[in-house]
Amino acid sequence: MPSVTFDHVTKRFGDVVIVEDFNLEVADGELLVLVGGSGSGKSTLLRMVAGLESVTSGTIRIDDRDITHLAPRERDVAMVFQDYALYPHLTVRDNLSLGLKLRKVPKPEIARRVAWAAGMLGLEALLDRKPKQLSGGQRQRVAMGRAMVREPLVFLFDEPLSNLDAGLRAQMRIEIGGLQRRLNTTTIYVTHDQVEAMTLGDRIVVLANGTIQQVGRPIELYRDPVNRFVAGFIGSPPMNFIEGRLDRNGGAAFVADGVRVELGGEREPVPVAAPVTLGIRPEDISLVAAGMATSPVSGTVVLVERLGGTSHVHLDVGPNRLMAAVSQEQLPAVGERIEVYVPSARVHLFDAGGKCRTARP
Amino acid sequence: MRAEARSGTLLSAPYVLFLLAFAAYPVAFALALVLMHWDLVTTPSFAGLDNVKLLATDTRFWQAVGNTFVFLGLHLPLQIVTALALAVALNRPMMFRAFWRAAFFLPVVISGAVVAILWNALYATDVGLINALLVKAGIAPVPWLTDPRVAMAAIAVMVTWKNVGFYVIIYLAGLQYIPRSCQEAIELDGATAWQRFRHLTLPLLLPQTILVLTLSTINGFQLFIEPYVMTGGGPLRRTFSVVLYMYTNAFSYQKMGYAATIGVALAMIIGTVVAIQRKVVGTAEAL
Ligand SMILES: Nc1ncnc2c1ncn2[C@@H]1O[C@H](COP(=O)(O)OP(=O)(O)OP(=O)(O)O)[C@@H](O)[C@H]1O
Ligand SMILES: [Mg+2]
Numbered sequence: 001m002p003s004v005t006f007d008h009v010t011k012r013f014g015d016v017v018i019v020e021d022f023n024l025e026v027a028d029g030e031l032l033v034l035v036g037g038s039g040s041g042k043s044t045l046l047r048m049v050a051g052l053e054s055v056t057s058g059t060i061r062i063d064d065r066d067i068t069h070l071a072p073r074e075r076d077v078a079m080v081f082q083d084y085a086l087y088p089h090l091t092v093r094d095n096l097s098l099g100l101k102l103r104k105v106p107k108p109e110i111a112r113r114v115a116w117a118a119g120m121l122g123l124e125a126l127l128d129r130k131p132k133q134l135s136g137g138q139r140q141r142v143a144m145g146r147a148m149v150r151e152p153l154v155f156l157f158d159e160p161l162s163n164l165d166a167g168l169r170a171q172m173r174i175e176i177g178g179l180q181r182r183l184n185t186t187t188i189y190v191t192h193d194q195v196e197a198m199t200l201g202d203r204i205v206v207l208a209n210g211t212i213q214q215v216g217r218p219i220e221l222y223r224d225p226v227n228r229f230v231a232g233f234i235g236s237p238p239m240n241f242i243e244g245r246l247d248r249n250g251g252a253a254f255v256a257d258g259v260r261v262e263l264g265g266e267r268e269p270v271p272v273a274a275p276v277t278l279g280i281r282p283e284d285i286s287l288v289a290a291g292m293a294t295s296p297v298s299g300t301v302v303l304v305e306r307l308g309g310t311s312h313v314h315l316d317v318g319p320n321r322l323m324a325a326v327s328q329e330q331l332p333a334v335g336e337r338i339e340v341y342v343p344s345a346r347v348h349l350f351d352a353g354g355k356c357r358t359a360r361p
Numbered sequence: 362m363r364a365e366a367r368s369g370t371l372l373s374a375p376y377v378l379f380l381l382a383f384a385a386y387p388v389a390f391a392l393a394l395v396l397m398h399w400d401l402v403t404t405p406s407f408a409g410l411d412n413v414k415l416l417a418t419d420t421r422f423w424q425a426v427g428n429t430f431v432f433l434g435l436h437l438p439l440q441i442v443t444a445l446a447l448a449v450a451l452n453r454p455m456m457f458r459a460f461w462r463a464a465f466f467l468p469v470v471i472s473g474a475v476v477a478i479l480w481n482a483l484y485a486t487d488v489g490l491i492n493a494l495l496v497k498a499g500i501a502p503v504p505w506l507t508d509p510r511v512a513m514a515a516i517a518v519m520v521t522w523k524n525v526g527f528y529v530i531i532y533l534a535g536l537q538y539i540p541r542s543c544q545e546a547i548e549l550d551g552a553t554a555w556q557r558f559r560h561l562t563l564p565l566l567l568p569q570t571i572l573v574l575t576l577s578t579i580n581g582f583q584l585f586i587e588p589y590v591m592t593g594g595g596p597l598r599r600t601f602s603v604v605l606y607m608y609t610n611a612f613s614y615q616k617m618g619y620a621a622t623i624g625v626a627l628a629m630i631i632g633t634v635v636a637i638q639r640k641v642v643g644t645a646e647a648l
Pocket of ligand 1 (some may be wrong): 013018036037038039040041042044045192257
């Protein structure tokens, strides 16, 4: 199983820098997820590995082989496109086998691999259909199959599920995860759906403006985001942010209009009164009966969304809007003034530059 | 409702009149002429099936049909291959692309007679540019329009040149519809440039190919101005096309009834050939 190494990779379109000094090693058999906002350079990175986009400087290697300047067909990578890119004039069977035919794989071997992929993906009954006669999920499977039969060194996925509806997306996400674990093929997976990122990735790379913000296991990024961008990007629903400052009268506390959160434990010192942003995840906030909280945050309920299992309670706290994700049955009414509990152990503090000052080392 | 129907009738009236005057009337007139003798001067007289019987045994007519098929046999493959190749070439990024596209389209809008005169000069055996180049390259000059074996081929080449720009536009439009991701997918699947063309571009252009084939077949059967201007149907009647023969009967021999019979026969031949082509090549629905 091969690894993929990005070594000081930079990509420019004209004068515009899209990816800057990108360094990363994707391990053998790893599923690495690339996430980031629209235009952050995810597709560009993937397409550079595929050879569909040139590299301005730096090198990309698969194992020890420098592939930076090889033609796409010499790289032995397979890609699943967002629009599937199935060949419209060919049947499912021919869609699967064309790549092997072009590489002069013997016929019995082609038949064997097509049968294997079709069996794994449940495509047996569809082999003689054209792409036009398939549903979105079936097309997605054919696209996967076309990548699988090639038995490539590396799989590349560019938002493969974004054209599917929510239910199918969840199902295909699970299938892709299962397949990748069984095949154990090194995979780079681009998405901006953070649920896909959290559930599929062995590691996640968060990208902004073509530079790496943080690399790590999903749970690390969730627990210890290194900056405000990652904190806001990973986790759903997204983290709440409150602008304020630190107050050291009688112990460190975060204060903002209507908010006072006592901060226990050892912290990297942040200068008092410097603008500080507090981050707290909706699922870490709990509703408490009035007068019960040790460091109360009080606000007015503006919206209650019941999702069945959990509910989202939105409140106005001074000029800030907070959202709590709670699982209790008893919920406050809109307009009610309530207190919420913000546990200091779950609080993230960000300095004026967005850097997280509470991250565990 | 009735007001709407009335305005519908009114709006379509000009087109209906146009159709009646310039399509239905001439067709009906030609069909009627098949059964007539008419010299353009005296009143037409009823001829029964005289014209049809004459046509069946007229070796000059059947020779013209054969000549036209020879022309099509050379012209159609040449036309499709050149249009396709040029379209693929012009679809790539290049300097002055708009200029090149316009340049290849220009002959389409030039009058056929002008093009024929121009190519007459190019094909001239002693002073023509083509033979001058051949001689420079150390090859013996070819009597393009006077050798019975090459005259029709020479005409096929120039007709192809004249019309290629039109068919290039049809193919260029088709190329726009080939998804970029499919081209990238086949590249990753291991295709060379030729394999990409063979396995993706060409099959996806089938609807355009059928259109180009049909249009150039219909157009090719009407071959007239080039032999009329350049060879007069010679040498040895080898370039005498069906339409040229029809024209000769109508305006040299004043046999309007017989000329109309040739025209109707030609229309039937065109219809049959196009129908056979569609059967063989398949229809665009196959995609
Ligand atoms: N061929 C090109 N020429 C110029 N700029 C380009 C080109 N391709 C992409 N870009 C720019 O590069 C940046 C990164 O594009 P890229 O497609 O990699 O983003 P992305 O992270 O995949 O975004 P999305 O989530 O919307 O797919 C964008 O700002 C885009 O406008
Ligand atoms: Mg993208």
